[in-house]
Amino acid sequence: MTMQIYLVAGLNGGGGRSLTAALLAYGLHLQDRPTILVRQTYHGLLSTIEPLEATLPVTCCELMLPAPYALPSDLSAGLATMIHSADARFVTALREMAMAEVGKDGHVVVDLCCNERAANAATMRDASMVLIPARASVLEIDWAVRTFARARDVQRYRDIAVPTLIATIVPDSGRTHQIDVLGRMLRDCDPHRELLPGEPREVAIEVPFLDESTLMTLFDERSIWQNPLLSAQCRAFATAAAVRADAFMLMLAEDDGDL
Ligand SMILES: Nc1ncnc2c1ncn2[C@@H]1O[C@H](COP(=O)(O)OP(=O)(O)O)[C@@H](O)[C@H]1O
Ligand SMILES: [Mg+2]
Structure with missing residues (x-):
């Protein structure tokens, strides 16, 4: 096995x-995979504390997204974009950090x-999957769809094939509605199915939805992570992500075969 970057x-x-x-890092950790959770920070980030990390029983680290290269002002926009998308400084540092923490077979959730430079071509090229969370409101679904479209655009342009999934965050009662809205929006932004050859449902994966009281305890009670239901949900989430990722690659391969 090689290092898996999510x-x-x-x-x-x-x-x-x-x-x-x-939740994904915890699910992988429960599957007995050496796992770290890396939070990407950047210059100017106001809060450097992530309260979840206080209780999560997984090693947590921070790694800074380097400032963009200072390029000559007369450089063409196309060339500047190319340089920024090939900027592998973050992913190189990530691999080094992960190697020291969990070794070459480790699982790294970022x-x-x-x-917009966070998921650049260089970082996605090394990844096993990209997960894009979508919360319940139409505005948040729209953000997820835009993030998805951007990531898939970069991948297509740079000839990268990486499973790109939408992680849906909504109570069970809202799941059907959310997937309908998500499906419509994905289709609207990609009428020719260039970004998503298959059905929108095929890229959606359900994140365990936590109620208010669970969310509260996550911040200050370490024992919440021992809750059997939460543990089972996180483990199932990690398994489902791997299954969906394989299906995504199959979908792309079938689409290639159709051309
Ligand atoms: N799995 C989930 N279940 C329930 N609520 C969630 C879940 N994930 C996120 N949320 C809600 O969304 C808010 C923002 O989530 P967070 O992970 O901090 O977002 P980000 O890191 O993108 O800023 C949380 O405070 C919580 O209210
Ligand atoms: Mg955050």
Whole structure:
């Protein structure tokens, strides 16, 4: 096995990245895989504390997204974009850190910051999957769809194939509605199925939805992570992510075969 890197990405704050990353990391940890959770920080980040990390029984680290290269002002926009998308400084440092913490067979969950350089081509190229959280409201689903479209666009343009899944965060009662809205929005932004050849449902994966009281205890009670239901949900989430990721690659391969 080789190191597995799971990117949790989103372009909006409060979109569910940190919690999704924590639940996935815990699920992998429960499957007895050496796992670390890495939070990507950036220059100017106001709060450097992630309360979840106080209780989560998984090793948590921080790693800074390097400042963008200072490029000559007369450089063409196309060339500048190419340089920024090939910037592998973060992913190189990530691999080094992960190697020291969990070794070459480790699992690395990365809670990316909401900067457009966070999920650049160089970082995605090394990843086993990209997970994009989508919360319940139409505005948040729209953010998830835009993040998905952007990630898939970069991948297609740079010839990268990485499973890119939408991690849905909604109580059970809202799941059907959310997937309907998500499906419509994905189709609207990709009428020719260039970004998503298959059905929207195939890229959606359900994140365990936590009620208010569980959310409260996650912040200050270490014992909550021993709760059998939460443990089972996190383990199932990690398994489902792997299954969906395989199906995603199959979907792309079938689409290639159709051309
Ligand atoms: N799995 C979940 N179940 C219930 N609520 C969630 C879940 N994930 C996120 N949330 C809600 O979304 C809020 C923001 O989540 P967070 O992970 O901090 O977002 P981000 O890291 O993208 O800023 C949380 O405080 C919580 O209210
Ligand atoms: Mg966060």
